[in-house]
Amino acid sequence: MAELRHCPSCGDFFNYTGVREVCGKCGMNEERVYEEVYRFLRKRENRAATIERIVEMTEATESMLHKWVRKGRLQPAMFPNLGYPCDNCGKLTTKGKLCDTCTAEIKSELKTFEAATEFREAIQQKDQATYLSERKR
Template identity: 65%
Template sequence: MGELKNCPSCGEFFNYTGLREVCNNCAMNEEKLYEIVYRFLRKRENRAATVERIVEATGVEESLLHKWVRKNRLQPAMFPNLGYPCDNCGKLTNVGKLCASCSQKLQAGLRQFDAAKEFREKVNNQEVTTYRKDKS
């Protein structure tokens, strides 16, 4: 069963079922805009267009282009200059939520944290040795 939500585009109430994030009217408008963008990109000379060029030529909002790339409706394999912003630094990426450099930095930090954690565990688990002198 769906829940009642406000459409983020127009503010109208709609029954949110988890499939679309906008109301039916806005979804139809987005579909029309998608067709305009797709027709623009299908032309051979426009396949390498940047996000800014597509926005300029079609009038579609940049956020919609990012949304379509995230949902794989516009695939970067076919249109190499498309992407969406990294959640950390804002640089364009095609895969995941983080760009390659932010992902590498995060992995390095996690490895460093793991190494420190392993060292602490090793120190804490070491047997404390005591030296006892026999009384003779």
């Protein structure tokens, strides 16, 4: 079932069916820009182009490029300087929501937290054992 939404690009109303986030007119414009970007990147000399260079040479915006990489329409394996911002620090990444640095940092903090929790539980168990052994006497 479709719902009525505002197009984030032009502000017009459109029936959102879950396929496109924008109205039909803006969707066709995005497809035209995508084709332009893809033609630009297919040239051997442009395959290593940065996001800034692609924006400069085509009509694409950074947010469009990030969206296309996130959805898998532009493959970072083929175009190594493409990516989208990490949700935590903003550094470009090509998979998931977090870059490798932020992922490693969160894993490290989680290990520290788990170790502290285990230590706290061990102390509580020791205190309970001591309390119970004194009580039995």
